[in-house]
Amino acid sequence: MAPTFGPRLLEALGPDIVRTEPEDLAAYAYDGYDESGTPSAAVIPRDVRETAAAIRIAHECGEPVVPRGAGTGLCGGAVPHGGGLVISFARMNRLLALDVRNRRARVQPGLINLDLSRQIAAHGIFYAPDPSSQKISTIGGNVGTNAGGPHCLSYGTTTNHILGIEYVDTLGNIHRTSLDEGGYDLTGLLVGSEGTLGVVTEVDVRLMKLPEAVRVCVAAFGDVESASEAVSAIIGAGIVPIALEIMDKLITEAVEAHYHAGYPAGAGAVLLVEIAGAHDDMDATEALLARIARDHGALSWRAARDVAECEALWASRKGAAGAIGRIAPNYYIQDACVPRTKLPQVVAQIERIARDHRLPVGNVFHAGDGNLHPLLIFDRRDRRQAQAVVDAGTEILETCIAMGGTISGEHGIGYEKRESLSLVFSTDDLAAMGRVRNVFDPMLRFNPDKIFPTGAICGEVTRAPSAA
Amino acid sequence: MTAKRSYILGECTPSRIEEPVDAVAVAAVLASAAADRKAVVAFGGGTLQTIGSAPSRYDIALSLRKLDRVIDYDHRDLTIGLDAGVTIDTVNRTLAKAGQFIPFDAPQPSLATVGGTLAAGWTGPRSAAYGRLRDVLIGSTAALPDGTLASAGGMVVKNVTGYDMSKLYVGSLGTLGILVRANFKALPRAPNRRLALAPLPDDARERAIAAIAHLTIEPTAALVVDGFFRAVPRVRDEDARLIVLFEGSAAVIERATRDLRSALGAAGVAETALFDDAAAEKTLQNVIDAYIEPVGDRSVTYRSHGLASNAWARAGASLALARDHGLACDTIADIRSGVAIARVAGRTHAALSEWLTEFDANIRRVIPQSTVLAGDVRLRARVDAWGAPPSTIETMRALKARFDPTSMLAPGRYVGGI
Numbered sequence: 040m041a042p043t044f045g046p047r048l049l050e051a052l053g054p055d056i057v058r059t060e061p062e063d064l065a066a067y068a069y070d071g072y073d074e075s076g077t078p079s080a081a082v083i084p085r086d087v088r089e090t091a092a093a094i095r096i097a098h099e100c101g102e103p104v105v106p107r108g109a110g111t112g113l114c115g116g117a118v119p120h121g122g123g124l125v126i127s128f129a130r131m132n133r134l135l136a137l138d139v140r141n142r143r144a145r146v147q148p149g150l151i152n153l154d155l156s157r158q159i160a161a162h163g164i165f166y167a168p169d170p171s172s173q174k175i176s177t178i179g180g181n182v183g184t185n186a187g188g189p190h191c192l193s194y195g196t197t198t199n200h201i202l203g204i205e206y207v208d209t210l211g212n213i214h215r216t217s218l219d220e221g222g223y224d225l226t227g228l229l230v231g232s233e234g235t236l237g238v239v240t241e242v243d244v245r246l247m248k249l250p251e252a253v254r255v256c257v258a259a260f261g262d263v264e265s266a267s268e269a270v271s272a273i274i275g276a277g278i279v280p281i282a283l284e285i286m287d288k289l290i291t292e293a294v295e296a297h298y299h300a301g302y303p304a305g306a307g308a309v310l311l312v313e314i315a316g317a318h319d320d321m322d323a324t325e326a327l328l329a330r331i332a333r334d335h336g337a338l339s340w341r342a343a344r345d346v347a348e349c350e351a352l353w354a355s356r357k358g359a360a361g362a363i364g365r366i367a368p369n370y371y372i373q374d375a376c377v378p379r380t381k382l383p384q385v386v387a388q389i390e391r392i393a394r395d396h397r398l399p400v401g402n403v404f405h406a407g408d409g410n411l412h413p414l415l416i417f418d419r420r421d422r423r424q425a426q427a428v429v430d431a432g433t434e435i436l437e438t439c440i441a442m443g444g445t446i447s448g449e450h451g452i453g454y455e456k457r458e459s460l461s462l463v464f465s466t467d468d469l470a471a472m473g474r475v476r477n478v479f480d481p482m483l484r485f486n487p488d489k490i491f492p493t494g495a496i497c498g499e500v501t502r503a504p505s506a507a
Numbered sequence: 508m509t510a511k512r513s514y515i516l517g518e519c520t521p522s523r524i525e526e527p528v529d530a531v532a533v534a535a536v537l538a539s540a541a542a543d544r545k546a547v548v549a550f551g552g553g554t555l556q557t558i559g560s561a562p563s564r565y566d567i568a569l570s571l572r573k574l575d576r577v578i579d580y581d582h583r584d585l586t587i588g589l590d591a592g593v594t595i596d597t598v599n600r601t602l603a604k605a606g607q608f609i610p611f612d613a614p615q616p617s618l619a620t621v622g623g624t625l626a627a628g629w630t631g632p633r634s635a636a637y638g639r640l641r642d643v644l645i646g647s648t649a650a651l652p653d654g655t656l657a658s659a660g661g662m663v664v665k666n667v668t669g670y671d672m673s674k675l676y677v678g679s680l681g682t683l684g685i686l687v688r689a690n691f692k693a694l695p696r697a698p699n700r701r702l703a704l705a706p707l708p709d710d711a712r713e714r715a716i717a718a719i720a721h722l723t724i725e726p727t728a729a730l731v732v733d734g735f736f737r738a739v740p741r742v743r744d745e746d747a748r749l750i751v752l753f754e755g756s757a758a759v760i761e762r763a764t765r766d767l768r769s770a771l772g773a774a775g776v777a778e779t780a781l782f783d784d785a786a787a788e789k790t791l792q793n794v795i796d797a798y799i800e801p802v803g804d805r806s807v808t809y810r811s812h813g814l815a816s817n818a819w820a821r822a823g824a825s826l827a828l829a830r831d832h833g834l835a836c837d838t839i840a841d842i843r844s845g846v847a848i849a850r851v852a853g854r855t856h857a858a859l860s861e862w863l864t865e866f867d868a869n870i871r872r873v874i875p876q877s878t879v880l881a882g883d884v885r886l887r888a889r890v891d892a893w894g895a896p897p898s899t900i901e902t903m904r905a906l907k908a909r910f911d912p913t914s915m916l917a918p919g920r921y922v923g924g925i
Contacts (some may be wrong), residue, residue, distance in 0.1 A: 140720065141814045141845075185667045196665055198674075199642045218639075219812040219845070220897040221878055222922040223683070223906060227641060227674030231667045251723055275583035277606045277695035317724055319758040376663040378584045408665045409584075448665035463668055464658065471649075471657035471684075472670045474909040478902065490669065 040079040040122060041100035048080055048124075051092050056082050067107060067125040072115035072455055073371075078105065078125040085130050087205065087213055087240040094238060095211030097124045103487045104209075106234040108149065108180025111172040113372060114453025116183065116233045120488050126238060128179050134158050135241070142246040143202060148179020148239045152186075155244070164246040167194035170449065171357040179239050185231030187449030189356070190313075192407040193281040196449065198230040200245045206237030209480050217243070228475060233451050234486040236479040250281075250315035254325060255349040258337040259306035263287045263390075263402055266308040267382040269335035270406040273312075274379050276331060278324070282313040283407030289366075290359050290401040290414070297362040298355035301348065303339055310337070310406070311356055313349075359403045360414065367399075367416040371428045373435050377444030379409040388438045389413045396427040396434075410448035411439070437462065452490045461492045469495045514550060514568035516920075517561020517888055521548070521568040528573045530648060530656055530687040537685065538654025540567055541915055548917045549681040551592060551623025554615045557799060557881040558627050559680050560892045563919030571622050574687060577601050579662060586645065586662050588690045591622025607693040610637040614796045622686040628678025631795060633752070635815065635843035636727040640677060643692045647673035649684035652911045657684065664692050675906070682921045683910040697754035700727075702787035703767055704780045706745035707731060711775035715749055716819055716842055718770035724763040726843070728752040730794060731819055733826065734837030735850075738797035739790070743778060752791060798839065798848050799881040805859050806852035807882035807890065811874050815845040824873050825849030831869075832862040848880065856883065863889055871895070896923035 045059040058064060058081040068075040079102060084090040097104050103123030110117050119125050128149030136145040139162045146155060152173040156165040169188035170176055176186070182204070187196045194200075203217035204226050214237070216225040229236055260266040266285050273283065286294065286309045291302050302309050310332065314324050329340045343349045355362070363370050377385050386402060393400035393415065401414040415431055417424040436446045436459055446452070446459050461469065473496035476483070483496070514521050527533045540547050546564035550556070551571055571592035579588030582605035589598060595616035602608050612631020613619045630639050637643070646660030649672075659672035676686050707715055712731070719729050732739050733747040742748050749771070753763040768779055782790050799808065811821055822838035829836030829851045839848040851866060853859030867890040870877050879892040897903075900923045907914070907925045919925075 138814070138816075140816045143814075185671070187665050191665065195638060195642060196667075198671065199638055214899050214902065216899055217897070219876060220899075221876070221893055222897045222900065222903050223679055224641060224674040224677060225899055225902060227671055227677075231671050236670075248725065271583060274585055279585070279695055317755070317759045317762065319762055320756050323756070323758075376665050378581070378586065378662055379664075380581055380583045405665070409663055410665045443662055445661045445663050445666050445668045447667045448663065449667060451667045452669065460669060463661070467651075467655040468658050469669070470655070471651060471672055471910075472659070475670055475672070475675070475906065478905045478909050 041102065044096070044100040044102055045080050047096050047100065048082060048093060051096060052082060052089055056084055056089055067127065068118065070110040070115060070117040071113040072118060072453065074115055074118060074120070074454065076118050076120040076122065078119040079122045081125040081127060083127045083130050087207065090126060090238060090240050091207045091211040091213055093124060093126060094207050094209065098209055098211060098484065103484050104238065105486050106179070106183070106238045108177035108183070109151070109175045111176045112180065112184060112453060113374070113450045114455040116451050116453035116486070116489055118454060120454060128177060131240070139164065142248070143243060144246060145241060145243050146178050148177060148182070148242060150178050152176055152178060152181055159246065163249050165249055166200065166244055167247050168197045168200055171360065178242050178244065182230050182239055182242055183233050184449065184451035187405065187410065189282040189284050189405055192283055192405065193279050194247065198227060201226060201230050201242060202245050203243035204229050204239055205241035206239050208237055209482060209484055233453060233489050235476060235489055236485065238485070252318045252321050253313065253315045253349065254321050255343040255352055256312045256325060256328065257302060257341055257352065258310040258312070258332045259303035259339040260308040260310060260337055262307040263386045264383045265336040266310045267386050267406060269310060269332045269337065271380050271382055272331050272335055273328060274407060278328065280312050280314045280328070280407065282311065284311040284356055285309070285402065285404055285406040286311070286356065286359060287402040289399065290403045293362040293366050294355045294359050297365055298351065298358065300351040300355040302355070306338065311352060363401060363414060363416065368418045371415045371417065371432060373411070373413045373415070373432050374447050374450040375411050375436055375439035375444055376448030377409045377411065377439050377442045381442040381444065382406060382409055385411060385439060385442055389435055392431050392434045392438065396431040398424065398427055398431055408448065409444065454489055457488070457490055458492050460490065461495070513553060516548060516556060516565060517884060519562055519565040522566050524568045524570060526570045526573050530574065530650065533569065533571070533574070533685055533687050534650040534654050534656050536567070536569055537650050537652055541652050541654065541913060544913065546915050546918050549626065549685045551620030552594065552615065552618035554619045555623060555627035555629065555799065557887065558892070559920040561888060562917055569685065571620060571687070578688065582607060585693045586664065586690060587693050588662060588688065589621050590688060591620060591686045593621050595619045595621065595624060602693055603696065606696050608696040609643055609691050609693055610634060611640065612795055614799045621689050625677050625686055625689060626679060626681045630812070630844060630846055632728040632730055632791065632841050632844065636725065637694060641674050643694070644673050644677060644689060645692050646690035647676060647686055648688040649676050649686050651684045652913070652915055656687065660690065662690050680917055680921050682907060682917045682925055699757050699760050700752060700754045700784055700787045701760045701764060702782040702790050703751045703764065704739070704742060704782065704790065705749045705771055705776050706742040706778060707747040707749045707776065708745055712747065714774035715771055715776050718774045719751060719842060722763070722766055722770060724753065724759060724766060726751045727754045728791065729843045731822065731840040731842060732794060733822065735794070735797045735839065738793040738800070742780065749776070750794060752787065794839065801882050802850070802852040804883040805856045806850050807859070807863065807886050808848060808850040808880045809870060809877045810880040811847045811877045813845045813847070813876060815843055818842050818845045818847045821847040821874050822849060825870060828866060828869050828873065832866050834859060834862060834866065859886060893922045
């Protein structure tokens with residue numbers, strides 16, 4: 040670290056904004072991934088001006104910059120592996136403007152996802168992307184990973200709900216993009232770029248009208264394969280519910296033990312289906328779904344009786360990973376996406392891979408999207424198990440790629456999967472992405488060591504001006 | 508020479524036409540053109556080539572029409588992989604067999620291609636309901652000026668694997684790379700559709716538009732069309748008509764119709780004609796075709812994106828400005844997506860020509876985001892197709908320089924002279 044880095048930040052922004060003591064910096068060393076890295080300094084800016092000032096100083100001192108939302112990311116995207124500056128958006132957490140008529144809002148990146156929907160619910164509108172972490176994860180973080188969630192089956196992922204972005208570039212200059220303006224779709228590029236192109240300081244989001252009617256149904260199946268077959272059949276029949284989620288026996292039991300939401304006991308797999316729309320369609324759609332489910336071996340089917348039960352079913356589904364904490368010392372959650380017809384095959388393959396590596400596996404996934412989240416259960420203290428998790432994880436990704444899928448549906452590439460990116464993309468594919476990186480961040484200072492495989496892209500040879 | 512004529516842009520005629528048969532051949536054309544310092548403009552059906560400035564250099568017209576295969580379609584996946592030269596009609600027909608669709612909503616779908624419609628950044632009237640094309644594009648392959656083929660995304664509906672490069676090519680008018688393949692998320696097609704057409708007298712307009720915004724069952728398209736009588740006949744002698752599309756089950760459509768009639772009645776709109784299914788689609792397509800339809804050699808059509816709540820005001824402002832200059836004006840206000848269209852026409856080419864510079868300056872003062880969408884080629888050459896560039900133009904220029912360092916792809920056609 041440049042010796043002047045901390046003092047310069049402190050001088051410019053003051054001790055309320057800047058953290059340089061090791062005990063304070065420890066809080067910014069982790070996210071939901073396994074590995075950590077301690078930053079040289081952290082700032083908690085109150086506005087874009089302070090954010091830009093910190094980035095400018097980092098640039099002048101040649102320090103990397105890692106933006107941080109709530110730190111719920113699972114791929115190490117918010118971990119400063121190479122030290123440098125972490126920018127926490129904990130204080131930039133407000134809804135700045137709401138336009139109910141046009142269903143859009145301007146928010147700060149640190150606004151918690153669920154807080155946004157709660158603050159606007161009275162107007163009959165909501166923010167659709169709902170990652171399971173939505174109670175704590177932030178809009179800015181969601182933008183970084185193009186976060187999904189159960190309901191993106193019908194509503195689309197984060198990128199479909201972002202209309203414009205204010206961001207700070209590597210030199211500390213402030214820019215604003217908008218889908219309403221002409222020119223290249225910089226907004227679309229920034230979403231999902233995991234903090235490697237710009238540091239997002241404001242987000243214009245699209246909001247949706249709350250549906251008139253919603254119904255949540257639960258079906259029990261003998262095993263995950265038959266539940267997956269039912270999902271493929273539902274999608275194949277041209278029905279896109281707003282959510283189609285599967286939990287296997289292991290997950291369902293863990294969830295029930297923890298939440299008591301009323302999922303069927305003893306089922307090999309549970310299918311959670313949510314439909315929404317006009318009142319008029321609810322009965323007919325549910326009847327059709329129930330028939331398809333039964334045709335594919337559903338042992339039971341029932342609709343939640345009231346709003347409270349719907350909420351309980353969802354809360355426990357979204358808390359599934361947490362519930363695993365009851366039964367396992369450690370778990371590793373994988374994220375991959377396959378064409379929907381490949382689900383039953385992939386699920387069978389995952390079970391085989393886990394068996395080969397002698398690891399228990401739980402499956403909880405956004406089945407309607409083909410987005411899998413196998414959860415490998417292990418004990419970190421056992422070296423065989425720790426290695427087996429890594430090997431099985433890689434095999435699962437390779438299987439998904441072989442089936443025409445990809446290595447991340449919604450968690451991102453981050454640090455964890457960067458070397459796997461070349462399994463999906465050719466050198467030419469990566470070179471095109473590298474050009475974009477070079478335009479936005481020629482020195483590779485924004486979230487370095489993320490997304491791209493080692494050596495896949497090179498920074499500019501120009502040196503940063505040395506610190507005064 | 509007739510063949511070359513259909514590839515003329517502005518005053519420029521290409522010296523040759525290339526019609527590669529596959530993606531690799533497209534990349535080879537670009538590599539050899541780069542070596543020879545030739546400028547290339549990609550062509551699909553040519554239907555939206557009226558967008559953008561005339562190229563500053565133009566040697567090769569690169570037609571993608573021979574890349575016309577549906578590459579990868581299993582209807583059970585609700586995804587489809589397409590060659591860039593496939594026509595929108597072909598996609599629509601292919602998907603309709605399985606009860607699916609993609610909301611292209613492009614003009615002249617028998618000519619328009621997937622790649623051209625994407626490159627033009629087309630936004631149709633159902634985009635607010637179903638997403639813009641960028642929102643359903645899940646993967647792509649582009650041929651780049653260095654002769655490589657670069658893919659991004661894939662055939663899955665959720666993907667955060669590397670940058671979302673596909674979005675960069677959408678609306679780029681072929682200035683960064685040439686799309687050779689596009690993968691889409693298909694959507695289930697509603698079993699029924701109904702289009703309601705109502706006269707919109709001046710005094711009812713504001714209340715009627717407000718009423719549409721408050722309908723419980725949201726229309727999948729809602730447009731106020733003023734003029735454009737060839738596309739939409741006059742109703743009760745009114746210049747302005749309201750077009751509302753509902754899609755869904757029979758029960759929902761019946762209820763939506765009742766709600767609409769009652770809301771419009773309360774707003775002072777007396778009568779609503781209904782068109783179902785094929786007739787509804789035909790009426791909507793007529794309007795979509797009108798977006799780019801010129802009036803002989805005496806019109807220029809402007810388009811602006813913006814808030815849905817002021818699309819109608821933008822259309823109205825264009826109309827008022829045109830009248831101030833003694834010009835005719837037909838407008839379409841998409842009151843769901845926020846797109847506004849204004850076609851200004853003179854009695855003669857010379858009449859519009861006389862007032863165009865002044866009108867153009869005024870419309871850009873009132874609606875700064877106005878761009879030129881269609882119209883007579885000589886008249887279009889007299890005005891800036893894009894207006895003031897966005898604030899992020901320097902980043903866009905840097906992207907162009909990095910992807911196309913010799914500016915061989917459609918030079919000068921894009922925003923800010925890119």
